[in-house]
Amino acid sequence: xxxxxxxxxxxxxxxxxxxxxxxxxxxxxxxxxxxxxxxxxxxxxxxxxxxxxxxxxxxxxxxxxxxxxxxxxxxxxxxxxxxxxxxxxxxxxxxxxxxxxxxxxxxxxxxxxxxxxxxxxxxxxxxxxxxxxxxxxxxxxxxxxxxxxxxxxxxx
Numbered sequence: 382x383x384x385x386x387x388x389x390x391x392x393x394x395x396x397x398x399x400x401x402x403x404x405x406x407x408x409x410x411x412x413x414x415x416x417x418x419x420x421x422x423x424x425x426x427x428x429x430x431x432x433x434x435x436x437x438x439x440x441x442x443x444x445x446x447x448x449x450x451x452x453x454x455x456x457x458x459x460x461x462x463x464x465x466x467x468x469x470x471x472x473x474x475x476x477x478x479x480x481x482x483x484x485x486x487x488x489x490x491x492x493x494x495x496x497x498x499x500x501x502x503x504x505x506x507x508x509x510x511x512x513x514x515x516x517x518x519x520x521x522x523x524x525x526x527x528x529x530x531x532x533x534x535x536x537x
Contacts, residue, residue: 387462393512394458397472401454404447412444419443419483426482450475466520473513480506 407413420443427438453475460468484503489496 386464390462390464394461394472396509397454397458397475401451401458404451405455408444408447408451410444412447415447415450416443419447422482422485425485425488450479461516464520466517469513469517469520473510473517476506476510476513480510 404415430438453471457468457471484499484506486496486499486503
């Protein structure tokens, strides 16, 4: 059973590891294609946050956001493989922050092709988020293994 659990965690994080590896290889000096596709989406996100909350999102260099995402996915994945809750929390944080920015289906009309594609990716990302919540919940629900108490020998 322990092997199946380990295998399941490896298969689960393969999405994050492969993504982080690809982004790392393409990073370059400007953040690579990930930064180029994130820049307009992040600018729209900043405008939405400012318009709806009145808070100003500080200007951020996009390549640093991409580097942070790579680090979170890579480190979180490695920790998650070995059953660490910290790894699950890192992946959870990444998913919670990246999902609404990357898969901004809400910026498109329902009739547009982009809406359907982004909505499917958004719901898949929510499924990953749900699996991380499930892992954390199960991890916290399981009682910790305690050392077996050895019975004291009776001396008479």
